[in-house]
Amino acid sequence: MSIVTISRGSYSRGREVAEKLAAALNYECLSREIVLEASEQFNIPEIKLVRAIHDAPSILDRFTYGRERYIAFFRAALLKRLQKDNVIYHGLAGHVFLQKIPHVLKVRIIANLEDRIREEMKREKISADQARQMLVKDDAERRRWSMALYGLDTWDQRFYDMTLHLDTMDVEDAVSAILHSVSRPCFQTTPQSRELLDDLSLSAQVSAALVRDFPKVTADAGNGTVYVNVRGSLVDEKTIAAKVRRIAEKVPGVKKVHVNIIAHAIED
Amino acid sequence: MKPEKYGSLSGSGITFWRRIFPFLRWWRFIGWDTIRADLMAGLTGAVIVLPQGVAFAMIAGLPPEYGLYTAIVVPLVAALFGSSLHLISGPTTAISIVILSSLSPMAPPGSPEFIRLAITLTFLAGVFQLALGMARMGILVNFVSHSVIIGFTAGAAILIITSQMGHVLGIEMPKAASFLTTWQTIFQQITRANPYAAVVAASALACAMAFKWLRPRWPGLLFALAAGSLMAVFLGAESHGIRLMAPLPARLPPFSLPYMDIGAIRQLAPKAFAVALIGLIEALSIARSIAAFSRQPIDGSQEFIGQGLSNIIGSFFSCYAGSGSFTRSGINYHAGAMTPLSAVFSAIFLALILLLVAPVTEYLPIPAMAGVILLVAFGLIDFHHIRVITRTSKQEAAIMGTTFLATLALDLEFAIYAGVLLSLFFYLRRTAHPEIVSMMPGQDDAGEICGLPDKHCPALTIIRIDGSLFFGAVNHITEYFQNIDKHITPKAHVLIVAYGINFIDITGAEMLVNEAVRRRGMRGDLYLCGVKPQARSVLERGGYIGKIGEDHIFASETEAIAGILKKIHHPECKKCRFPVFNECKRQGETSTP
Numbered sequence: 079m080s081i082v083t084i085s086r087g088s089y090s091r092g093r094e095v096a097e098k099l100a101a102a103l104n105y106e107c108l109s110r111e112i113v114l115e116a117s118e119q120f121n122i123p124e125i126k127l128v129r130a131i132h133d134a135p136s137i138l139d140r141f142t143y144g145r146e147r148y149i150a151f152f153r154a155a156l157l158k159r160l161q162k163d164n165v166i167y168h169g170l171a172g173h174v175f176l177q178k179i180p181h182v183l184k185v186r187i188i189a190n191l192e193d194r195i196r197e198e199m200k201r202e203k204i205s206a207d208q209a210r211q212m213l214v215k216d217d218a219e220r221r222r223w224s225m226a227l228y229g230l231d232t233w234d235q236r237f238y239d240m241t242l243h244l245d246t247m248d249v250e251d252a253v254s255a256i257l258h259s260v261s262r263p264c265f266q267t268t269p270q271s272r273e274l275l276d277d278l279s280l281s282a283q284v285s286a287a288l289v290r291d292f293p294k295v296t297a298d299a300g301n302g303t304v305y306v307n308v309r310g311s312l313v314d315e316k317t318i319a320a321k322v323r324r325i326a327e328k329v330p331g332v333k334k335v336h337v338n339i340i341a342h343a344i345e346d
Numbered sequence: 347m348k349p350e351k352y353g354s355l356s357g358s359g360i361t362f363w364r365r366i367f368p369f370l371r372w373w374r375f376i377g378w379d380t381i382r383a384d385l386m387a388g389l390t391g392a393v394i395v396l397p398q399g400v401a402f403a404m405i406a407g408l409p410p411e412y413g414l415y416t417a418i419v420v421p422l423v424a425a426l427f428g429s430s431l432h433l434i435s436g437p438t439t440a441i442s443i444v445i446l447s448s449l450s451p452m453a454p455p456g457s458p459e460f461i462r463l464a465i466t467l468t469f470l471a472g473v474f475q476l477a478l479g480m481a482r483m484g485i486l487v488n489f490v491s492h493s494v495i496i497g498f499t500a501g502a503a504i505l506i507i508t509s510q511m512g513h514v515l516g517i518e519m520p521k522a523a524s525f526l527t528t529w530q531t532i533f534q535q536i537t538r539a540n541p542y543a544a545v546v547a548a549s550a551l552a553c554a555m556a557f558k559w560l561r562p563r564w565p566g567l568l569f570a571l572a573a574g575s576l577m578a579v580f581l582g583a584e585s586h587g588i589r590l591m592a593p594l595p596a597r598l599p600p601f602s603l604p605y606m607d608i609g610a611i612r613q614l615a616p617k618a619f620a621v622a623l624i625g626l627i628e629a630l631s632i633a634r635s636i637a638a639f640s641r642q643p644i645d646g647s648q649e650f651i652g653q654g655l656s657n658i659i660g661s662f663f664s665c666y667a668g669s670g671s672f673t674r675s676g677i678n679y680h681a682g683a684m685t686p687l688s689a690v691f692s693a694i695f696l697a698l699i700l701l702l703v704a705p706v707t708e709y710l711p712i713p714a715m716a717g718v719i720l721l722v723a724f725g726l727i728d729f730h731h732i733r734v735i736t737r738t739s740k741q742e743a744a745i746m747g748t749t750f751l752a753t754l755a756l757d758l759e760f761a762i763y764a765g766v767l768l769s770l771f772f773y774l775r776r777t778a779h780p781e782i783v784s785m786m787p788g789q790d791d792a793g794e795i796c797g798l799p800d801k802h803c804p805a806l807t808i809i810r811i812d813g814s815l816f817f818g819a820v821n822h823i824t825e826y827f828q829n830i831d832k833h834i835t836p837k838a839h840v841l842i843v844a845y846g847i848n849f850i851d852i853t854g855a856e857m858l859v860n861e862a863v864r865r866r867g868m869r870g871d872l873y874l875c876g877v878k879p880q881a882r883s884v885l886e887r888g889g890y891i892g893k894i895g896e897d898h899i900f901a902s903e904t905e906a907i908a909g910i911l912k913k914i915h916h917p918e919c920k921k922c923r924f925p926v927f928n929e930c931k932r933q934g935e936t937s938t939p
Contacts, residue, residue, distance in 0.1 A: 143377060294377065309375075311383060311682045312640055317562050341684065342431050342642045343375035 080265045081165050081182045082256065083172035085232065088216050089197040091244055092187035096168035098253045103260070108159060109169040116155035120286065127152055131170045134222035143293030149227065150295075154286035157279035163267055170220070173237050174228050179278065181271040183260050186238040187252065190245055239265075276331075280304065283329045288322060294340075297326075302333030312341045368648055369426045372685050380684040386565040387683035388691025391434060392699055393571055394677055395692065396707055397591055397715060399437055403666070406442035407455025408464060410592065412666055413437045414700060415599035418693045420656045420668035425689030428652025429645040430633035434674040434689050435656055440624055440757060441667050448617040462605060463614065469604035469661035470611065470618030475626055476654030484646025487630050492638065494765030496731050497746035499635040501753025501761060502672045506723035513716035514547040516540025516587060525754045542586035543713040550574030550717035558721070567681055567718050574714020589712040594704040598697055599663040621667050622654075629653050629670035631762050636679050638728065676722045741772045779822050780813020785843065787907075787926055801926040805919050806910060807831070807838045808903070812846035815854030815881075823854075827861050837870030839914050841906050845876040855890040862894045871914075873898045875906035 082099065086092025093109070100107035113131075117124040130148030139145045153175050160167065160176070176182045189197075191213065198209040224230045235241055240259055242252045259265065281299040284306065288295040292308040299305070304326055310318045319337040326335045364370045395417045403413025417436040424435035445464055446455060453459035478484075508528050512519035517535045519528060553573035557566025578588050605611070630649055637644050657667055678688055699707060736743045749765030756764065785808040786801045807830055813819060831838050840861075850858075862872035877885070877899060885891045891899060900906035911929045922930065 143379075293379065309377075309379065309684075311679075311684055313680055313682055314562055341640055343372045 080260055080267055081160055081163065081167070081176070081179070082185060082260055083176055083182055084166065084168035084185045084187055085173045085238065086168060086187040087189070087194065087220070088213060089194040089201070090187050090189040091197070091249055092168055094249050095187055095242075095244075095252045095256070096166050098249060099256055100166040102253060102257055103164070103166070105164045105166050106162075107166045107168070109167070112152065112156045112159060112167070112169065115159065116151045119155055120151040122148060122151060132219065132223065134219050135226050143289075145227070146293050147289045150282070150286045150289040154279075154282040157275070157282045161275060161279050163272075171224075173232075174224055174230060175278075175282075177237065179271060179275050181265055181267045181275075183240070183256070183265045184238045185256055186235070186241040188241060188243050193244070277301075280329070280331050284326050284332060284335075287325050287329050291321065291325065292318075299332075302331060303336065304329075304332050304334070305336045305338070307338045307340055310339045310341065312339055315339050365648075367427075368429065368652070369686065372431065376685055376687065381687065383682040383684045384688035385691050386568070387678050387681035387688040388693075389695050390565060390567045390681045391674055391678050391688065391692035392695035393568065393710070394715060394719070395434075395436060395671075395674055395696060396594065396699065396710070397712060398671070398673070400592055400594070402437035402439060402442045405439060405446065406437070406464065406666055407446040407450060407460060408666055409456060409461075411595045411597070412461070412464075412664060414594065414696065415663060416660060416665040416668050418696050418700075419599055419663045419665045420660045421689040422656075422693040423659045424629075424652045424656035424668070424670075425686035426652075427648075427655045428629075428633075428686070429648035430636065430670075430675075431642055431686055432636045432640060432675055432679040432683055432688075433629060433633045433649070433670045434678045434692065435629060435653065435670050436668045436674065437666070438628060438669050438671050440628055441621060441669050444617075444621055444624060445666060448621070452613070462602075463610075464666045465602050465661050465664065466604040466610055467614050467618050467621060468657050468665060468667040470614055471622040471625060471667045472654045472657030472659075472661060474619050474622035474654070475650055475657060478622070478626065479647045479650030479652075479654055482647045484630070484648065484650045487634065487644065487646035487649075489766055489770065490631065490634060490762060491742075491745065491765070491769045492731075493735050493742040493746040494749045494762065494769055495631070495634050495638050496728050496735060497749030497765060498631055498753055498761060499638065500727045500732065500746075501750040502632075502635070503676075503723045503726040504754060506673050506676075506726075507720055510716040510719050510723070513589070513712045514544060514720065516543030516589070516713065540587050542581050542583075543588050543711075545581065546574050546578045546583075546588055546711050547713035547717035547720070549577040550714040551720055554718050554721045565681065567677065567722070570718050570721075571710065571714055574711055574717060575709055578711035578714065579709070583711055591707045591710045591712065593708055594700055596701055596704045598701065599665065602662060602664040604661050625653055625657070625667060625669035626650055627762055632670035632672050632675050635672070635726070636675050638731070639679060672726075673719055673722070676726050677719070680722050680725055745769050745772065774818060777813060777816075778818040780811055780815075780819050780846075782823065782826050783810045783812070784808070785810055787928065801924075803838075803926045804831075805838060805914055805922075806841065806907070806927070808841045808843060808907075810843040810846060814849040814851075815847055815857070816849060816851040817853035820853050820857045824857055824861070831870075837865045837868040839871045839873065839910055840865065841873045841875060841903070841910060843876055843903055844874050844878065844881065847881050848878060850881040850884045852884075852888060855885055855888050858885075859890050859893045862898070871898065871910075873900065873906055873910055875900040875903050 082105075084092050084096045096109070097107055099105075113124055113127050116122070117127050126144070127148050130145045131152050135145050149171075152171070156167070156172065156175060159165065173184045173186075176184065191210070194213055195206055195209045198204065198213060199206060202209070221232050224232050230237065240255070242255060244252060247255075277299045280302070281297040281304060284297040284299065284304050285295050288297070288306065288308065292310075294309040296307045297304055306322050306326060308318060308322055318339055322337045323335045326332055396414070399413035399417040400410040401413070403410050403416070421435045424433070445467065449460055449463050449467065453463055505525060508525055511528065511532055515532065515536070517532060517539055519531055523531065550570045550573055554566050554570035557564055557569055578590070581588065583590055630644070630646055633644050633649055653669065660668065678692070732746070735746050745765055745768045748768050749761055752761035752764040786803070811823065815823065827840070830840065858872065858874075865872050872894065874894070885894070897909075900909060907927055908929055911927060919930070
């Protein structure tokens, strides 16, 4: 019983690894399904969600908060689905949202740029130059996304439990290596790690519920108690707190809500 | 785990740029929600500053437009380079009065010479303020305690309410009248009050209150001004003597140049220094007062820099010296401002009002503005903390009360001085009287020593000192030592438990040595245990440990008691029937046949 997230660049054959791994473990293999679920649950166009979790935010996004909203919806849908356990998730942002969960094996699949270009040319029927341009742009975009939103560099190896380079190693070897790792006791679901994931999911559901009204919301949860931080003026403290409570208390699993108003920037 | 940001500046690089451009500190906090809130607060502030700018310029002996120029440029620069998120700078009563009194002996008020001198004075005051800020003198603001701020805010709120009563009742007030004079005038002329003005003020006040309670997130203050204006139109404002805004000149602040010759600078420098100090005290006190509500930490030195730059730059745009305004800062905060952009928007709106809709402002009735200001001022009184302070500490209540009364009776900056001086007096008195607790072993077998003893040992007295042993505290501690066993010889051995002593200065160390010598001369002695490294270092470096005795300093009280009891030969021990220390009891058991 565990969860594996696979972070990959486009055409790195990560999807293939994920699918074969899921087949070998008899786990569910998820990627785009999460986007569809979030899109359905929160009633937002799929394309907007995909852009929100892929493209780096623009200056305008900073003021409109559209991206924060979509990411909150996506995160809520992903975590809710992962609560079911026995899942392989290969897609965007998984490693970002699941950093604190110990029983999630976080894998990064990388491949040589030339191999990826060949793969893309084959699949998309484009020239090498076009493929190279698209891949470089895509990699940079994903890197900027996590830097801009979470201050994390997706290329930083410290975020992953294992990084597999598909060069000498082929897909079968990669699957075998992951199978070995995921069977280790440290990646098995325990009641404590399960609780951590449940708390994380609850906080994500609360954030998703509040994000339309409070775009800069952050939430933390523990045993049904949710600690919500929202931005606002302390002049409106009571009104804001009452509204936050009213919305958050409707989320299933929430027993108590603590509200903190962040009235000014706190320097890091 | 959070790695260094890819391609971003290092921590020290960010800190450097944030110090140079402090708006980078809150820049990332801005979003559409904060901009919306700041726009509303800025618009409200721009409307409120119109009559104030005109009035303050007239108090300063300058043409009315100079007050408005000051209300455009000064708050903009001060907000971007200062520390407070909500402080609104610009023309103020206190500085306007000082400018008039400083410059009127040098040139006739309102004359071109007077204006040029005022601009030069502003430039110099800004230079002084900037220099003080760069010297990090803002740290002095830490000596303004919370009680002082609460008292000052309450006093200032009453002053603001008082200053508006003339407008509310339609009574003509003497210029720059004091608190008492204003109320005296009101009571003397109450029969001449204009009921129409009062109705307009009341309607604006009622409207502002209704929005505050029913729709707190709406720009209630602006609606209240609109309601007051409509009421004035309905009542026939001018025919019933309701004062309206004076016509405003439709132009932006023109470029100006301060005098740069040494003679003028030498003549103006002392006056500019006074203006600089008053401006800083005023701005910082107000920033701290608003921060008491917003819970924002204030960097005093940064605020000095912001004020300095605003006056320096302002002096090149026909502004006279400005500082923080309590009324406008309070309105800004209560209107929901979240970042200093509200001050920037306020300046832009004011400029737009001047350029585009100056004639419309003539319909704004002064009593309506006064009504709105009444509500804002009332909101500044922090009743909750006043109650907490009154219940918690008599000293703090005295500090708060003194500052409050001083604010009403004296100039604002002197009120702060009064509060700070009283705070420092109580602080010094407290530190000069460190708590000394007498200790003895408790009832349990472990023999742990604790306070509130119900036992007494004439041979060994244990005391714990909570506070610093410095020159100011020496007298109090010496008196305590002398009173432990006054008129009794031989003297007791005294063990000082020093966990609570953070600092010992030379006078304190000398006192310990003197006490050790005195007690030894009368068969007693002095010991220390649990001495903190910093205090021990002073004793070592000064050679005091040698004089007290290296073997008289112990790591813990248990070790100390065992060590001391082994070597003392006090006559009282021989006839002791109720030993309090476990060591004495054990000794008694072994010696019993």
